[in-house]
Amino acid sequence: MxxxxxxxxxxxxxxxxxxxxxxxxxxxxxxxxxxxxVSIRGESGSGKSTLLNLLSGLDAPDxxxxxxxxxxxxxxxxxxxxxxxxxxxxxxVPELDARDNVLLSARLLGKIGEPERARATQLLSRxxxxxxxxxxxxxxxxxxxxxVAIARALMNRPKLILADEPTGNLDEGSGxxxxxxLLALCAEEGCALVLVTHNAAHAARCARRLFLRExxxxxx
Amino acid sequence: MSWPLYLAxxxxxxxxxxxxxxxxxxxxxxxxxxxxxxVCISVMGGFGREIRNMIVNTQGEVQVRSFGLMKDPQAVLxxxxxxxGVVASAPFAEGVVMLQHENKxxxxxxxxxxxxxxxxxxxxxxxxxxxxxxxxxxxRVILSSQLAVQLGARLGSKVSVYSPxxxxxxxxxxxxxxxxxxxxxIFEIGHQQLDSSVVIVTLRTxxxxxxxxxxxxxxxxxxxxxxxxxxxARAINRxxxxxxxxxSWMDSNQEFLFVLQLEKNMIFFLLLFIIVVAAxxxxxxxxxSVVRKTREIGLLxxxxxxxxxxxACFCYQGIIIGVAGTLSxxxxxxxxxxxxxxxxxxxxxxxxxxxxxxxxxxFSQLPAYLSGKDLALIVVSALVVSTLAGLLPAWRAAxxxxxxxxxxx
Numbered sequence: 001m002x003x004x005x006x007x008x009x010x011x012x013x014x015x016x017x018x019x020x021x022x023x024x025x026x027x028x029x030x031x032x033x034x035x036x037x038v039s040i041r042g043e044s045g046s047g048k049s050t051l052l053n054l055l056s057g058l059d060a061p062d063x064x065x066x067x068x069x070x071x072x073x074x075x076x077x078x079x080x081x082x083x084x085x086x087x088x089x090x091x092x093v094p095e096l097d098a099r100d101n102v103l104l105s106a107r108l109l110g111k112i113g114e115p116e117r118a119r120a121t122q123l124l125s126r127x128x129x130x131x132x133x134x135x136x137x138x139x140x141x142x143x144x145x146x147x148v149a150i151a152r153a154l155m156n157r158p159k160l161i162l163a164d165e166p167t168g169n170l171d172e173g174s175g176x177x178x179x180x181x182l183l184a185l186c187a188e189e190g191c192a193l194v195l196v197t198h199n200a201a202h203a204a205r206c207a208r209r210l211f212l213r214e215x216x217x218x219x220x
Numbered sequence: 221m222s223w224p225l226y227l228a229x230x231x232x233x234x235x236x237x238x239x240x241x242x243x244x245x246x247x248x249x250x251x252x253x254x255x256x257x258x259v260c261i262s263v264m265g266g267f268g269r270e271i272r273n274m275i276v277n278t279q280g281e282v283q284v285r286s287f288g289l290m291k292d293p294q295a296v297l298x299x300x301x302x303x304x305g306v307v308a309s310a311p312f313a314e315g316v317v318m319l320q321h322e323n324k325x326x327x328x329x330x331x332x333x334x335x336x337x338x339x340x341x342x343x344x345x346x347x348x349x350x351x352x353x354x355x356x357x358x359x360r361v362i363l364s365s366q367l368a369v370q371l372g373a374r375l376g377s378k379v380s381v382y383s384p385x386x387x388x389x390x391x392x393x394x395x396x397x398x399x400x401x402x403x404x405x406i407f408e409i410g411h412q413q414l415d416s417s418v419v420i421v422t423l424r425t426x427x428x429x430x431x432x433x434x435x436x437x438x439x440x441x442x443x444x445x446x447x448x449x450x451x452x453a454r455a456i457n458r459x460x461x462x463x464x465x466x467x468s469w470m471d472s473n474q475e476f477l478f479v480l481q482l483e484k485n486m487i488f489f490l491l492l493f494i495i496v497v498a499a500x501x502x503x504x505x506x507x508x509s510v511v512r513k514t515r516e517i518g519l520l521x522x523x524x525x526x527x528x529x530x531x532a533c534f535c536y537q538g539i540i541i542g543v544a545g546t547l548s549x550x551x552x553x554x555x556x557x558x559x560x561x562x563x564x565x566x567x568x569x570x571x572x573x574x575x576x577x578x579x580x581x582x583f584s585q586l587p588a589y590l591s592g593k594d595l596a597l598i599v600v601s602a603l604v605v606s607t608l609a610g611l612l613p614a615w616r617a618a619x620x621x622x623x624x625x626x627x628x629x
Contacts, residue, residue, distance in 0.1 A: 058522055058623040080524020087626070091519040093227070095234035107223040108524045136235055152523075 249498025250545020258553025266587030332426020518625025538610020
C-alpha cells in the first residue's frame with residue numbers, strides 16, 4: 001500500500017452535555033490510501049460526522065494523532081487543495097450561479113484564471129449541468145445542487161473527497177444518481193473518497209466498508 | 221479581484237437580482253446623509269463667501285487705521301505700496317452724519333472715498349443701481365438703496381448733511397450751515413445693513429464735513445491674487461510707524477467669521493449623525509446577514525478561507541455601501557445645489573414667502589459654495605463611518621468556527 005493521504009491513530013473525541021460526558025470516538029484508527037473509496041455507516045449519533053470533521057481538520061481531536069500526507073497540521077489553504085468536501089445540505093452560495101459556485105473553491109485559493117474557468121465548465125459538463133451553469137441554486141433541484149457541490153469539491157483536484165451523507169436530502173433516484181456520479185468522478189480524477197452514509201446499498205459500492213459503533217470501527 | 225471583494229459584491233448585488241432591497245436601503249441611507257451634508261455645507265459656504273466678498277469689496281483685503289487721525293496719508297500710501305503683495309491702496313475717511321431730505325431725517329454712516337484711487341481697491345461701480353459713480357464730486361452724494369427709499373430721495377434730489385462739526389462750531393457760537401449735496405447715484409450691495417445706512421461722498425467733502433484738513437481715518441488695501449492678507453498686514457505693520465495698525469479683513473471680522481465657522485461646524489456635526497444613523501442600519505443589516513449566512517461562512521472556512529478573509533468580505537460590504545452611497549449622495553447633493561434656486565422659488569411660492577427671503581436673508585439668489593476641503597471632509601467622513609459600520613459584523617463573522625457554523629440550524 002502506498003503512503004496514506006490521511007492517517008488517523010487513536011482518535012478520541014468527547015462532548016460535554018451539562019454534567020454528562022459523551023465519548024463519541026474512542027481510539028479510532030483509520031488510514032486512507034490514494035484513490036481508494038471507503039464508506040462509513042453508523043447509527044445517528046454514532047460519531048460519523050464528528051469523525052469527518054476531524055479528518056477534514058475542521059475540528060481537533062481531544063487525543064490521538066492525525067496526519068495529512070505525513071503532516072500533523074492542516075492550514076485552511078492546504079485543506080482547500082488537499083480535501084474536497086460534500087455536505088448533506090449542499091451549502092451552495094445562493095448569490096452565485098452554478099458556475100461561480102464551482103469556481104468558488106479555486107477563488108478561495110486565489111486561483112481564478114482561464115484554466116480554472118475551463119475546469120469549472122468541464123466539471124459542470126461532467127455532472128450534466130452545462131445548460132444550468134448560469135442558474136442560481138434557487139432554480140436548481142436538490143439533486144442538481146448536490147451535483148454542483150460535487151463539482152465544487154473536485155474543482156481544486158483534491159486527493160481526498162469527504163462526503164457527509166450526500167444523499168441525505170435527496171429522493172432515492174436522485175441519491176443513487178449522485179452516488180454513481182461521485183464514485184465515477186473520484187475514479188476518473190484518481191482521488192480517494194470517504195463516504196459517510198446511512199444507506200447500506202450506497203456504502204456497499206465502496207471498496208472498503210466500515211461501521212462506526214460505540215466509538216470505534218467494526219467491519220460492516 | 222480578491223475573493224472577499226468578489227463575494228462582497230455578489231452578496232450586495234446577487235446574480236439575477238437587479239435591485240436587492242437590503243443593498244438599496246443601506247445605500248439610500250448614506251446617500252441622503254451625504255446629499256444633505258453637501259447641500260447644507262454648500263449653502264453655508266455660499267453665505268460665508270458672499271459675506272467675505274462683500275467685506276473685501278467694501279473694505280479691501282487689508283485695512284490700515286491710525287490710532288488717531290492719519291495726518292500724512294500720502295506717506296502711508298507710499299509705504300504700503302512698497303509691500304510685496306499689495307497692488308493698490310486708497311485712503312478713506314468715515315463717520316456718522318445726519319441726513320435730511322424734505323424733513324425726513326436719517327443718521328447713516330458716511331464714507332469719504334478718494335475718487336482717483338478707490339476704484340482700484342473696492343469695485344463700487346459694480347454696486348451702482350441708479351445714476352453714475354463717475355458723477356460723484358464734491359457737491360454730490362451716492363445713497364444706499366434702502367436709505368434712498370427711506371428718505372424718499374431720487375437721483376437729482378438735494379439732501380442736507382449735518383456733521384458733528386456743526387455742534388463743535390456751536391460751542392464757539394459759530395453757526396455752520398448744513399451742506400447741500402445732490403444725489404447722483406444709488407448703490408445696492410446686497411447686505412441689508414449696508415444698503416440701509418451708508419452714504420458715499422468724495423474724500424474732500426468728508427474732510428470738510430469733519431474738519432479733517434488733509435487727514436484721513438485709514439487706508440484700504442487691495443492685494444494680488446493669492447497673497448495672504450494676514451502676512452501682508454504683518455508686513456505693513458513692520459513697515460509703518462507705531463501709531464498705525466494694519467488688519468486683514470479676517471482679523472477685523474474675527475468674531476463674525478468665528479460665528480460663521482461655528483455654525484457651519486455645528487451643522488456638519490449634526491448632519492453627520494444622519495450618516496451615523498445610516499451606518500447603524502448598515503451594521504444591523506450586516507449582522508442579520510452574518511446570522512443568516514452562518515452556514516455559508518462555515519462553508520468558506522471549510523473550503524480554505526481564513527478568518528481574516530471572511531472578515532474582509534463583510535468589511536468590503538460596508539465599504540462598498542459607503543462608496544456607492546457617497547457617490548450617489550454627491551450626485552444628488554450637487555443636483556439639488558444646481559437647481560437650488562428653482563427649488564427655493566417653488567418652496568417660497570408655495571409658502572408665499574418670496575419677499576421675506578430677500579428681506580431677511582439679504583440674498584435674492586441662494587448662494588452656494590463648497591470648498592475642496594469641505595468636500596473631502598464629507599467624503600472621508602461618509603467612507604470612514606460606513607467602513608466602521610462593517611467592522612462589527614466582520615468581527616462576528618471572523619470568530620465563527622467553521623465546524624460550529626456548519627452545524628448551525
